[in-house]
Amino acid sequence: MANSKHRVSLKDLAQELNVSIATVSRALHSSPEIGKEMQQRVKELAKRLNYRPNPFAQSLRKEAPKVIGVVVPNLVTHYYAAVLDGIEEEAKRAGYSVISANTHEDCEAERVAVDNFIDLHVVGIIACLAQSTTDYSHFEEISEMGIPLVFFGRTCLSDQFSCVTANGDEAAQQATQHLIDTGSRRIAFVGGPNHLDMVRRRKHGYLEALRDNRLPIERELVVCDKIDYDVALRNTIRLLQRDDRPDAILAFNDIITFAAFNAIRQCGLAIPDDVALIGFTDDVHARYTTPSMSAIEDQSSRMGQVACQLLLDNINGNTKVRKEIVPQQLVIRETSAKR
Numbered sequence: 044m045a046n047s048k049h050r051v052s053l054k055d056l057a058q059e060l061n062v063s064i065a066t067v068s069r070a071l072h073s074s075p076e077i078g079k080e081m082q083q084r085v086k087e088l089a090k091r092l093n094y095r096p097n098p099f100a101q102s103l104r105k106e107a108p109k110v111i112g113v114v115v116p117n118l119v120t121h122y123y124a125a126v127l128d129g130i131e132e133e134a135k136r137a138g139y140s141v142i143s144a145n146t147h148e149d150c151e152a153e154r155v156a157v158d159n160f161i162d163l164h165v166v167g168i169i170a171c172l173a174q175s176t177t178d179y180s181h182f183e184e185i186s187e188m189g190i191p192l193v194f195f196g197r198t199c200l201s202d203q204f205s206c207v208t209a210n211g212d213e214a215a216q217q218a219t220q221h222l223i224d225t226g227s228r229r230i231a232f233v234g235g236p237n238h239l240d241m242v243r244r245r246k247h248g249y250l251e252a253l254r255d256n257r258l259p260i261e262r263e264l265v266v267c268d269k270i271d272y273d274v275a276l277r278n279t280i281r282l283l284q285r286d287d288r289p290d291a292i293l294a295f296n297d298i299i300t301f302a303a304f305n306a307i308r309q310c311g312l313a314i315p316d317d318v319a320l321i322g323f324t325d326d327v328h329a330r331y332t333t334p335s336m337s338a339i340e341d342q343s344s345r346m347g348q349v350a351c352q353l354l355l356d357n358i359n360g361n362t363k364v365r366k367e368i369v370p371q372q373l374v375i376r377e378t379s380a381k382r
Contacts (some may be wrong), residue, residue, distance in 0.1 A: 051094040054158050059088060064161065065188040109139040111354065112160035114153060114170035116197075118145040120297060121325045122343050123171070126195060129347025130169060137355055139166070148270065150176040157181045167191035167354045172199060174236050174270050191357035195350040197241045205357065205365040207350045211241060211323070214339045214371040215248030216255075218321045219293055221337075221373065223256050226381040227291035227319050231264040231282055233275060233303055234295040242267060242295060245323070249293055264289055275302035276309075283310045283318065291315075291379075294322035304332065304378075320378045323371075334377030342369050 057064045062081070070077045070085035077085075088094075111134055115123040131141045142165070144156035153173045158181070160168055168190060170182070179199045185192050186203050194206040222230050232249045235242045246265065253260050263285075266278045275294075279302060282289055292307075294300040300322025307318045314320055314334055321337045322329070329336035346369045353365060 051089075051092045052158065052162065055092070056085060056088055056094060059092075060084060063187050064158075064184050068188070110163070110165050111139050111141050111351070112156075112163070112165040112168045113141055113143040114146060114156050114160075114168065115143060116146050116148045116171055116173045118143065121327055122297060122341060125325070125341075125343035126171075126347040126350070129344035129349075130351045131347075132344075133348045133351035133355075137351075139355070146173045148174045150178070154181045157185065161185070161188070161190070165190075167193075167358050169193050169195060169350050169354055171195050172197040172239065174239060177238055191354055193350050193354045193357065195346055197239050199240070201366070202364065205353045205363075205367075207346050207353065207367045207369060208241070208244075209341055209346070209371045210368050211244040211339075211371065212248035212251070214323075214373060215245040215293060216252045217248075217373050218337075218339055219249045219252035220255070221375065222291045222293070222319055222321060222379060223252065223258070225319065225379060228258065229261070229264065229287070229289045230258075230291040230293060231266065231289035232293050232295075233279055233282075233299050234265075234267040235270040235299070237267045245293075245295060270296065270298055272298050272302045275299040276306050279303045279306035280310060283307065283312060289318065290381075291319040292321075294320065294324075297322065297324035297328065300324045300336070300338070301328070304336070314378050315381050319381060321373075326374065329374070329376065332378070337374065337376045337379035339371050339373050341371055345369050 053064050053067050057067045066077060067085055070082045071089060073082060113127060113130055115127060117123055127143055134141050146152040146156060150173050153176055182200055192204050194204055198206040198208060219230060232246055234246055250260060268274050268278055283306060292303050294303045303320060307314055312318050323339045326340050329338040349367050349369055353367065
């Protein structure tokens with residue numbers, strides 16, 4: 044199990060005994076909820092493995108701080124930075140501090156972030172799933188421990204945790220309809236991994252618009268892959284090199300939008316006359332491209348505020364699972380309307 048360079052954690056003890064972190068924590072504190080035999084097993088293992096509580100976490104606990112942990116997949120993007128800004132604004136208003144962890148879209152980093160927040164005794168967690176996360180057991184443990192948690196953007200375990208999402212299905216349908224109304228007929232969707240609920244919602248809206256207009260749904264024009272600039276660039280170039288290339292693209296998020304934008308340029312095609320483009324992105328970047336980007340814009344800061352409000356309600360005793368929607372706005376600029 045743990046080597047000499049690894050500080051033994053509650054998670055290590057839990058895995059060794061095949062019980063939850065919550066059970067280990069309660070056993071170490073001699074909670075009457077845990078049987079004497081299990082308490083003894085936990086304490087003996089802790090002694091044998093030289094487990095030592097995190098002194099920083101202990102001091103935090105004694106000081107009873109009001110700290111919220113925020114888990115984001117990619118903090119360098121404007122969207123997540125703006126969501127975090129909204130969370131911090133709302134938290135500060137209520138007298139709470141915020142610490143954040145960037146998972147870099149990696150599930151294992153997400154697990155570590157959650158474990159660290161548990162060790163630090165944060166009063167609650169706000170999270171957006173990494174794109175590689177398909178196992179939600181680390182969030183289920185949070186539920187077992189009674190730690191308030193709210194998801195935003197990409198969500199899971201909707202029966203256990205409150206969440207804040209956008210109306211991505213409606214926005215994607217509206218954007219696709221605009222592309223159709225302005226002359227596009229072979230519209231591609233370039234998205235992220237299919238297991239993400241956010242991808243499914245946006246793809247659903249795109250497909251609904253095609254159905255409503257009796258346009259064929261062509262599987263080869265729906266490309267859902269890793270959320271990565273280089274991957275999206277290659278995928279879009281492949282689409283554009285087809286003999287029956289698309290004449291418009293709906294792009295899933297800002298990374299994929301700008302990959303598609305540059306792919307069209309690299310293929311020597313004109314925007315929007317050869318290929319129209321609408322992406323889910325923010326106004327900060329969209330308005331300054333040439334041509335300026337038609338975009339489905341998030342109210343990302345507002346999403347952070349609402350997520351924080353839900354979490355604070357939970358912390359204050361309202362344990363009802365709630366689902367809030369922060370609407371997106373389609374802003375038409377120059378990349379979508381063919382002349």
